Amino acid sequence: MRILQTAVLYFLLVFGTGFVLGTGRVLLVVPLLGERAAELLEMPLMFAVIVAAARWVVRHRLDARQPSALPVGFIAMGFVLLADLVVGVWLRRMSPAEVFLNRDPVSGAAYYAALLLFAAMPAIMARR
Numbered sequence: 676m677r678i679l680q681t682a683v684l685y686f687l688l689v690f691g692t693g694f695v696l697g698t699g700r701v702l703l704v705v706p707l708l709g710e711r712a713a714e715l716l717e718m719p720l721m722f723a724v725i726v727a728a729a730r731w732v733v734r735h736r737l738d739a740r741q742p743s744a745l746p747v748g749f750i751a752m753g754f755v756l757l758a759d760l761v762v763g764v765w766l767r768r769m770s771p772a773e774v775f776l777n778r779d780p781v782s783g784a785a786y787y788a789a790l791l792l793f794a795a796m797p798a799i800m801a802r803r
């Protein structure tokens with residue numbers, strides 16, 4: 676149960692920040708620079724949030740004697756994918772396939788790479 680609670684906390688920390696940054700990106704940066712540039716500019720900020728959140732959950736929520744960091748990251752990634760689906764279908768009126776496949780080739784690839792880093796980051800921080 677502790678792994679699930681920690682995964683939810685990790686997800687909420689990162690997704691909540693991403694939701695706030697994403698709102699600002701869509702409203703302020705996309706009209707000025709376009710979607711691809713705006714998403715790519717947001718990536719380093721999100722990477723910093725991922726590292727900080729992973730470091731915090733590893734230090735404060737996980738038992739160092741148990742190899743639980745990897746499941747935390749991958750469960751949290753599942754929550755991100757589910758949240759992306761809900762936001763895409765409910766708020767943006769997209770089909771489920773569009774949510775995951777209708778992305779810019781460059782920033783979309785960077786997003787999925789960041790998502791894999793998000794999943795692995797608790798385990799990376801636990802090894803440090």
